[in-house]
Amino acid sequence: MTSWTLIRNAWADEQRAAGLSPRTIEGRDALLALLEATGRTPETVSKTDMIAVLNRRHARTGGDLSPGTRQVERSYMQTWSRWMLEEGYRPDDPGARLRKVKVPRRRPRPLTETHITNMLDSGAYQSTRDMIVIAALTGLRIGEVVKIRDEDIDRVTNTIRSLRKGGLEHIVYMPPAIQEIADRRGERGWWFPSPYSNSRFPDGGGHVLMKSASTSISRVLRKAGIADPRITGHSLRHYYATTLLRQGVGVRVVQEMMGHASLATTQLYLEVTDDEMAAASNVLPFISPRARSGRGRGHAA
CATH class of the missing domain: 1.10.150.130 (Tyrosine recombinase, N-terminal domain)
Structure with a gap:
């Protein structure tokens, strides 16, 4: 045995x-x-x-x-x-x-800009607000946000170096709001240091863990009145992708910005609204049914 x-x-x-x-x-x-x-x-x-x-x-x-x-x-x-x-x-x-697991078709779960504003105005701690802004404006996963160190920042190109799934290196660009956060949190190692020891850093000196950060963001979501259980901290990443796509950024560009290996994965983030589907149907040509008077049902021409 x-x-x-x-x-x-x-x-x-x-x-x-x-x-x-x-x-x-x-x-x-x-x-x-x-x-x-x-x-x-x-x-x-x-x-x-x-x-x-x-x-x-x-x-x-x-x-x-x-x-x-x-x-x-x-x-x-x-x-x-x-x-x-x-x-x-x-x-x-x-x-x-083991039988295959039937997984429903994925639907995008993006937050709106109003949602994010309400979250930032909900009285959350500064570190949680910074995480929310970084996730929304870089597309980084929460687990990647908590691992940011000052040595990952290139202030000449305004980029953040991030390690993604499988240890792959990925570069994201910092818009002005993220540059402000970099100025406040830079030059001290981890941007989100943990004051306690944890399972990843038993001797201390590490960063806040993803689970802790996700819990904090979920708490802010509910405090901001967002009760939909399908909306989580990961929905900030959906917001990033959906916003880029709706602003006309090419899907291939968004794929690279998201770090997706498959274009099909990026397309899942493109939320299609009822108004967009109605507008799309208007481009179809008008085809007359050729109705004729005096003809009842069942009388073929």
Whole structure:
């Protein structure tokens, strides 16, 4: 019988060697911890155990996991299960038989400029207001905003260097509002330092974690009267993309600014309103139905 500690460490080592991001490795390890909590050994985890984990209640809300979360976790389980088979730890691959997760078509969740103004006027802390402005005007994810350091800033080109998923380097430009924040927060290392030690920085001296920042922004959203649960801190990124697209910026340019590998992903951020669809229908030509008097239904010409 192989211990979970050995399996989790071996799999994490292989993922690091393959260049996967720490966030992905941590997410997969957290899922293995849930499988371990079922009481099964790595060799005896079954498809039924995996389904039970996918059907668990959300730890914070108590509701069902979102289809998107289930889809990601299913892929993690399948990757781990296949690795177990390939490395000879077990003779079968139970994850291969997990059914696909039906994920509803993604809809954009952008905030409006009025929403953002209300958030900034809600009495939030300066650091939270700065995070909101940075996310809205750069398209950076909250997890990327909290990692900004002064050494990531190029004041000659007015850009921020950011590391994205998979450790990919990405450059975003700073409009005047972000330059003001850079002047206030610059020359001190982390822009959003944490006064406490945390799981990422057990000895202190690190930055605020994404979970903490997201919670603060969610609190500001509700305080500003934005009750829609689908609107979160990530909706600031949707605002960035949607605003650029509506101002006529080419979708390929927006793709690069967002750091998307696929153009299809960028297009998901383009919200289409009822007014826009009505206006679009007006470009269609008028085609007369050729109605004739004296002819009833069923009389073909």
